[in-house]
Amino acid sequence: MDLEKLKYPIGKIQIPTLITTKHIIDWIEVLEKFPERLKTLVENLSETQLNTPYRPDGWTVRQVIHHLADSHHNSYTRFKWTLTEDKPVIKAYFEDRWAELFDSKNAPIKLSLDSLTALHAKWTYFLKGLSNHELNQIFIHPEGNEEVSLKENIGIYAWHCNHHYEHINQLMIRENWK
Secondary structure (H helix, E strand, C coil), rough: CCCHHCCCCCCCCCCCCCCCCCHHHHHHHHHHHHHHHHHHCCCCCCCCHHHCCCCCCEEEEHHHHHHHHHHHHHHHHHHHHHHHHHCCCCCCCCCCCCCCCHHHCCCCHHHHHHHHHHHHHHHHHHHCCHHHHHHEEEEEEECCEEEEEEEHHHHHHHHHHHHHHHHHHHHHHHCCCC
């Protein structure tokens, strides 16, 4: 199979230049439903299946699940910084190194599934209350000093949910686990 298709099963991220209210509502809905969709997808996987990489030289299913909790926690914090500071330069992190830590490689997935459930409930409640002015606030990503608006970041993380969901889903289809 094509390595690019394994890396990007839903394609690379494409955020529209003009972000509409409909985009934001749809993206928040993805975030809201994601924890339950993910839990339903992975709840019956064995330890061997959880420790299977989704692609050659890729993370295991377990690492992907723990990465999702880590990444989404970081993103939620970036929203808070952006609304309480003036154009904050966010703290980037080495997600590949985080994925190699003991908990990412060994912890029960229930820990991250529970974390995602709680975080996404709080996050989507928060997002639904933001004004247009707040959604247009920006943070600066230190890689390239890229300015990212909060409304763009909602789209980025809706894509991120679907991107990693499909990593696992496509592996399960290829391996006949479904």
